[in-house]
Amino acid sequence: MADLTASRTKPVAAPSARKARRMTDLRRQPGFNAMAWGCIVFLYSPIVVLIVFSFNDNRSVVRWTEFSLRWYGEAFQNKGIRNATVISLQVASVATFFATIFATLAALATTRVRAYKGQTLAYAIINQPLMVPEIVTAVSTLALFTIIKKATGVNGIGYLMLAHTVFCIPFAYMPIRARLEDMDLTMEQAGADLYATPYQVFRRITLPLLMPGVFAGAMLAFVVSLDDIIISLLVAGPGETTLPIFILGQIRRGITPEINAVSTLLLGLSLFFVILLFWITRKRK
Amino acid sequence: MPAEAAAAKTRATDPSEPHMILVDHVTKSFGRGEQAVLALDDVSVTIRPNEFFTLLGPSGCGKTTLLRLIAGFELPTRGQILLDGQEIGHLPPYRRPVNTVFQNYALFPHMTVAENISFGLEMLGKPVKEIADTTARMLDLVRMEHLAGRHTAALSGGQQQRVALARALAPHPKVLLLDEPLSALDLKLRKAMQIELKRLQSETGITFVFVTHDQEEALTMSDRIAVMDTGHILQVGTPRDIYNHPARRFVADFIGDINIIDAELESVSGDRGRITFPGGGTATAQLQTASMRPGRVSLAIRPENVELTDPGDARATTQGEIENVVYFGVGSNVHVRLRDGSELIARSAEVKGQTGDRVGVILPDEHLQVIAD
Amino acid sequence: MAAQPDIAAAPADGLAQAQSDARARRRRWLLLAPALLTIGLFGLFPLVITLIYSFLSPGTYGGVTWEFSTNAYTQFLFERDIFDDTLAFSTTYLNIFGRSIGLALVATIGALIIGFPTAYFIASKPPEQRNIWLFLITLPFWTNLLIRTYAVLLIIRDEGIINVSLMQIGLIDRPFGMLYTDGAVFMGLIYSYLPFMVLPLYASLEKLDFRLVEAAYDLYATRFQVLRRIIIPAARPGIIAGCILVFIPGLGAYITPELLGGGKKLMIGNLIALQFGSSRNWPFGSAAALILMVVVMAALLIYVRNAGKAGVRHG
Numbered sequence: 001m002a003d004l005t006a007s008r009t010k011p012v013a014a015p016s017a018r019k020a021r022r023m024t025d026l027r028r029q030p031g032f033n034a035m036a037w038g039c040i041v042f043l044y045s046p047i048v049v050l051i052v053f054s055f056n057d058n059r060s061v062v063r064w065t066e067f068s069l070r071w072y073g074e075a076f077q078n079k080g081i082r083n084a085t086v087i088s089l090q091v092a093s094v095a096t097f098f099a100t101i102f103a104t105l106a107a108l109a110t111t112r113v114r115a116y117k118g119q120t121l122a123y124a125i126i127n128q129p130l131m132v133p134e135i136v137t138a139v140s141t142l143a144l145f146t147i148i149k150k151a152t153g154v155n156g157i158g159y160l161m162l163a164h165t166v167f168c169i170p171f172a173y174m175p176i177r178a179r180l181e182d183m184d185l186t187m188e189q190a191g192a193d194l195y196a197t198p199y200q201v202f203r204r205i206t207l208p209l210l211m212p213g214v215f216a217g218a219m220l221a222f223v224v225s226l227d228d229i230i231i232s233l234l235v236a237g238p239g240e241t242t243l244p245i246f247i248l249g250q251i252r253r254g255i256t257p258e259i260n261a262v263s264t265l266l267l268g269l270s271l272f273f274v275i276l277l278f279w280i281t282r283k284r285k
Numbered sequence: 286m287p288a289e290a291a292a293a294k295t296r297a298t299d300p301s302e303p304h305m306i307l308v309d310h311v312t313k314s315f316g317r318g319e320q321a322v323l324a325l326d327d328v329s330v331t332i333r334p335n336e337f338f339t340l341l342g343p344s345g346c347g348k349t350t351l352l353r354l355i356a357g358f359e360l361p362t363r364g365q366i367l368l369d370g371q372e373i374g375h376l377p378p379y380r381r382p383v384n385t386v387f388q389n390y391a392l393f394p395h396m397t398v399a400e401n402i403s404f405g406l407e408m409l410g411k412p413v414k415e416i417a418d419t420t421a422r423m424l425d426l427v428r429m430e431h432l433a434g435r436h437t438a439a440l441s442g443g444q445q446q447r448v449a450l451a452r453a454l455a456p457h458p459k460v461l462l463l464d465e466p467l468s469a470l471d472l473k474l475r476k477a478m479q480i481e482l483k484r485l486q487s488e489t490g491i492t493f494v495f496v497t498h499d500q501e502e503a504l505t506m507s508d509r510i511a512v513m514d515t516g517h518i519l520q521v522g523t524p525r526d527i528y529n530h531p532a533r534r535f536v537a538d539f540i541g542d543i544n545i546i547d548a549e550l551e552s553v554s555g556d557r558g559r560i561t562f563p564g565g566g567t568a569t570a571q572l573q574t575a576s577m578r579p580g581r582v583s584l585a586i587r588p589e590n591v592e593l594t595d596p597g598d599a600r601a602t603t604q605g606e607i608e609n610v611v612y613f614g615v616g617s618n619v620h621v622r623l624r625d626g627s628e629l630i631a632r633s634a635e636v637k638g639q640t641g642d643r644v645g646v647i648l649p650d651e652h653l654q655v656i657a658d
Numbered sequence: 659m660a661a662q663p664d665i666a667a668a669p670a671d672g673l674a675q676a677q678s679d680a681r682a683r684r685r686r687w688l689l690l691a692p693a694l695l696t697i698g699l700f701g702l703f704p705l706v707i708t709l710i711y712s713f714l715s716p717g718t719y720g721g722v723t724w725e726f727s728t729n730a731y732t733q734f735l736f737e738r739d740i741f742d743d744t745l746a747f748s749t750t751y752l753n754i755f756g757r758s759i760g761l762a763l764v765a766t767i768g769a770l771i772i773g774f775p776t777a778y779f780i781a782s783k784p785p786e787q788r789n790i791w792l793f794l795i796t797l798p799f800w801t802n803l804l805i806r807t808y809a810v811l812l813i814i815r816d817e818g819i820i821n822v823s824l825m826q827i828g829l830i831d832r833p834f835g836m837l838y839t840d841g842a843v844f845m846g847l848i849y850s851y852l853p854f855m856v857l858p859l860y861a862s863l864e865k866l867d868f869r870l871v872e873a874a875y876d877l878y879a880t881r882f883q884v885l886r887r888i889i890i891p892a893a894r895p896g897i898i899a900g901c902i903l904v905f906i907p908g909l910g911a912y913i914t915p916e917l918l919g920g921g922k923k924l925m926i927g928n929l930i931a932l933q934f935g936s937s938r939n940w941p942f943g944s945a946a947a948l949i950l951m952v953v954v955m956a957a958l959l960i961y962v963r964n965a966g967k968a969g970v971r972h973g
Contacts, residue, residue: 027782027868029885035775036791042772043798043852046809049819053812063822102693109689116686125694129701133910133954135927136947139934140704143711143944146721166701169693189358190391192378194405195456204404208395227802230912230927234934244804251808251917260812263805274800278793 047267054260071261081262084246087157091232091242092225094161099168100218104176104210106169111180129167137167138234145235155237163235164225171224172217175281179213212280219277223270304367305460305492306332306355311364311374313350324350326516327364332460332494333509337486339495341503342513343539348496351513352462355494356385369459379408384453385462389469390445392437398448399424399433405456423451426485443474450482454489461486463495467502479506500540504528512536529587532573534658537585544591544629546584546648550655553577558655560584564624566603570653582655588632590652593619594645601645605629607638621646705951712944720938730945751929755949758925761840762908765847769855769904770897772848777859777896778889781866792860799853807917810846811837814918838920846914847904854903862896863889895964902961906954926950 057068075081106126110119129137145159187209191201229244236245243266250259313325325347332338340348353359355366357378366374373381384405392401403420411419424430427447432440437448446466453461463482467475483506486493497503503510504524511521512535520532531537534545551559551567558577560568570584594601605621608628619631621644629646638644712730714722729738734755737748780791798806813819816833824830836842866889874884890897912927919925924932926946933943 027871029775029778029881029889032775032779035772036779039772039776039852039856040794042849043795046813046849047798047801047806049813050805050809098692098696102696105689106693109686113682113686116683122690122694125697125702128697131954131958132701132705133906133927133950135910135912135930136705136708136951137701139930139943139947140708141700142934143707143940144700144704147707162696162700166697169697173693184389184391186387186389186391187393189356189378190385190387190393191404192358193356193383193385194452195379195408196404197379197408198377200408205393209393223800227800227804229802229804230931234931244802247808248804248913251811255812255815259808263802263808267801267805270801271797274797282789 050260051264051267054257054264056257059257071257072265075258075261075265078258080241080246081243081258084241084243087240088226088243091157091161091164092222095164095168095225096172096218096221098165099172099221100176100214102165103169103172103217103221104214107173107176107180107213111177112183112185126173127170130170134167134230138231141166141231142234157237157240160232160236160240160242163231164228167228167231168221168225172221175216175220176210176213179210179216183209216277216281219273223273226266227270302331303333304331305334305336305369306494307367308332308351308355309365309367311351311354311361311366313347313354313359314362323516325354325361328516328518329364330511330518330521332492335490335492336508337483337493337495337506339497339503339507339510340513341497341500341510341539343498345515346513347516348498348513349464352385352464352494352496355460356383356462357381382456382459383462384456384458384460385464386446386449386453386466388464388466390449390466392440392445392448392452394436394438396437397433398429398435398437398440401437401448402452402455405452409456419455423455426454426488427451442470443478446470446478447481450485454485454491457489458491460492460494463493465496465498467497468499475502482506504540512539514539529652530571530573530654531585531656534583534585534656537654537656542588542630542632544586544588545656546586546623546627546629548582548584550577550579550582552579558582560653560655562603562623562625564603564605564627566601568602568648568653569650570655571651572655573657577655583658584648585654585656586648586652588618588630590649591629591631592647592649593621593631593633593638594647596643596645598645598647600647602648603646605644605646607640607642607644609640610636708944708947712941712948714941716939716941718938720934720940722940727941730939730941733942734945734949751946754924754929755926757840757923758909758927759953761843761847761925762905762911765844765851765908766855766901766904768844768848769852770901773852773855773859773900774893774897777856777863777893780856780860781863782868788864792857795856796853803850804913804917806850807846807913810842810849811917814842814845837918838922840919840923842918843915843923843925846918847908847911850911850914851904851907854907855900858899858903859893859896862893862899866892898964899961902957902964906957909953909957910950 053064054071055067055069056064057070058065103126106122110123110126113119141163145163149155149159183206187205188201191205192198196204227244228242229248232242232245233248236242241249243262247259247262247266250256308328308330311325311328312323314321314323316322328347328351340351342348350359354361354374357373357376357380361374364374365372368381368383373383393404396404399420402423403416406416406419421430424433427450429444429447429451432444437445440448446469449466466482467478470478479502482493482495495503495506504527507524509521509523510527512519512527514535520527520536522530527536528540531540531543537543537545547563549561549563551561553559553572556572557569558572558579560570560582562568596604603623605623607619608622609620611618611620616632616634617636619633619636619638621629621631623629623646631646711722713726713728715725715727715729717723732745734751735747736745737750738745776795780788780795783791811818814836815821816835816837818837820836821830821833824834825832870888870892871884874888879887909925910927911925912931915923915925915928919928927950930943930946930950933939933946937943
């Protein structure tokens with residue numbers, strides 16, 4: 001008898017138990033799950049559309065006809081795109097190089113030390129490029145560079161690289177500083193205890209342990225430089241068209257599948273670095 | 286008692302006594318001006334060659350600071366530290382033939398077990414052959430040969446502990462400093478490592494200076510113990526000394542369970558004194574110093590040394606009533622209320638009597654100790 | 659027990675202490691010099707130039723002429739009549755400022771409405787899943803803003819996928835003009851800065867002790883009451899931080915109104931760029947830039963105060 005009732009209630013109990021669990025999952029708020037998934041759809045669908053249609057054979061960027069790498073081929077043929085890519089990579093490399101070195105040195109001087117006079121000021125200055133709206137930085141830098149150019153007569157891509165170095169420093173600084181702060185001070189004491197001189201401690205202990213942070217900083221700087229448009233747009237002189245500037249110019253002229261292809265490539269490059277970065281920092285933990 | 290303290294000091298740093306480390310009137314304060322914190326207040330202590338010496342005290346007592354001063358991670362504000370006759374107090378850590386096992390082990394995560402162990406030898410510029418031989422010997426000593434190529438992050442707590450030991454022993458320092466190295470291990474592993482540490486110490490013949498807040502650990506492993514509190518060394522002695530003859534109320538309280546009884550010191554003869562209890566009864570007790578004068582004193586006696594008997598027993602020092610009996614496995618604690626209202630605990634394997642019974646309390650002379658506050 | 663160990667720890671003996679202190683100080687500033695000089699000279703100093711420029715007169719072909727003038731500031735509120743040189747109150751630029759602040763505010767509120775449930779959802783997930791969600795939310799932020807905005811443009815324009823699909827299923831027979839409207843800019847702003855909202859919200863919701871929620875249920879609160887009385891108050895620092903982090907870049911946005919507003923629906927960012935470009939009125943552009951910066955700094959000050967009070971640290 002008892003067995004019978006048990007077997008009879010079972011199939012009914014399963015779904016209702018599930019429902020009951022849902023109702024008693026106290027963390028849930030109605031509609032919040034849907035909103036979160038909607039958020040992801042909202043963030044990713046335009047990008048997905050862009051990527052998908054970059055592989056469309058048709059000239060239309062709306063109607064799908066056939067898969068093709070045609071627009072990538074054309075993009076590679078395009079001299080403007082090629083030049084812009086070279087400029088972008090040059091600027092990003094130089095800016096990353098200097099920004100990472102400067103940020104590493106600064107991080108060594110601002111972390112793990114007794115509070116000292118001017119520390120807050122130093123910290124504020126390093127983060128200054130993050131606090132000022134980009135458009136303001138862009139026009140002020142333009143104003144300064146115009147004065148310097150007029151006074152010295154020196155022109156060139158160095159100005160653009162310099163402008164990028166400035167705003168790359170705080171981005172490179174963040175992960176390096178975080179890494180240093182997480183670093184166990186006793187590691188260095190252990191090194192000194194085992195007869196390593198201060199230089200040997202830095203070379204054999206501090207620097208190797210800091211390296212993941214330095215890599216992360218360099219990658220962030222590179223991505224940020226590669227993606228910059230506003231400052232480059234105002235500061236870049238003739239013949240210094242970076243890839244984003246080139247793309248903006250093309251968009252203003254009209255939408256072509258070629259832009260989709262270049263955009264996808266640039267997107268892919270940034271994603272590659274960021275995912276790599278995520279993976280490295282995750283692995284290290 | 287300044288005279289007494291001065292006497293203790295000269296005794297602690299007698300240069301004629303053989304020493305490995307001689308801490309001589311060392312003071313260490315952190316911070317400056319108003320906020321300065323005194324971590325060590327004019328501390329002197331002698332650590333002998335080849336001994337297992339323990340600094341024992343509650344957190345904040347200055348034991349770790351003293352260890353860090355010997356290691357060279359901190360420099361003394363005043364005073365000097367001698368190692369085998371040589372002043373080392375102001376040398377950087379890498380110039381001191383002293384190695385440390387850190388509380389969190391501080392193994393280099395970017396190096397393998399073997400690389401960690403050979404690091405010190407490498408920094409000393411030893412020949413490659415010697416480095417390889419010593420490293421192999423150390424791996425063998427701590428039974429880690431099979432994990433030589435592993436990265437240290439993948440090791441268990443006990444394994445990390447052994448690598449840290451091998452790394453610190455590899456350069457064959459004159460002194461090995463251990464900063465609560467067992468605190469991160471679970472109880473069972475801790476017991477095993479206590480024996481292991483003792484073995485390593487006798488095998489290598491290196492002087493060990495061990496910091497802990499665990500009195501049981503200190504009593505188990507040490508040749509001698511220094512009990513510290515608030516920047517002072519209160520007592521130095523063998524585990525038996527410290528346990529049986531605590532000199533100060535803090536030492537008595539900190540190590541094991543102890544009864545502290547208020548009493549009156551009637552007269553002094555040599556190092557013994559005549560005591561009367563407020564609830565009646567008299568006894569003769571051991572004095573810590575000969576300079577004690579009659580008056581109110583504190584008496585210390587371990588619960589296991591208190592004996593209970595019939596109220597009429599002629600051997601009874603004083604009288605009381607059983608308040609409570611608490612069973613704890615291997616024995617019981619009997620809480621006795623004395624006539625003057627103070628409480629006393631007697632510990633024994635079996636208990637005669639129950640709550641409410643009147644009992645005679647025997648406080649044997651040889652276990653009664655007059656202590657300073 | 660030992661005070662905070664310090665790698666620059668120095669012997670306490672008077673002279674040696676002073677010497678090593680001086681050495682540590684010199685080393686510190688030497689390490690800081692490259693970063694501080696670069697940012698100081700080419701990040702901070704230009705702002706001073708902008709301040710000076712805003713009080714000069716425009717040059718004919720861009721740039722400035724060294725003649726003191728407050729015209730750049732009066733130009734915001736008044737229009738100078740070309741014929742009789744009188745000043746008449748004009749709302750042209752005030753409108754642009756108002757529009758910018760309005761759009762940035764509305765976009766902030768929109769981002770909050772979308773971001774809050776998302777952040778809460780992530781915080782209530784098991785820790786391993788949280789990281790993946792956070793990664794997905796932050797990933798777009800590290801990709802090119804121009805390209806993301808372009809992607810939005812692609813789908814909302816007249817020939818875009820939304821309009822075409824709607825026409826195909828017969829819901830509309832003419833494209834529904836979304837591009838070059840305030841709505842498009844609003845959506846673009848949310849799209850660009852949503853991660854800035856979700857991250858601080860998540861940071862404060864993650865710290866929420868769910869036992870408090872259980873306690874509230876135990877005391878007969880409904881789900882909505884729990885949300886309003888327990889969860890939202892706990893998320894307050896995150897809400898303020900998120901709102902300011904979205905509002906600031908939203909206010910200074912350039913690319914979004916440029917592409918999605920079609921250059922007709924100007925925001926401050928475009929106005930400033932325009933003055934340094936085709937309008938060739940650098941002093942006016944400088945003044946506008948400074949005014950924008952003052953607003954942003956005020957918002958940042960609220961943020962810093964709030965963060966300090968709540969004890970929340972943001973990297």
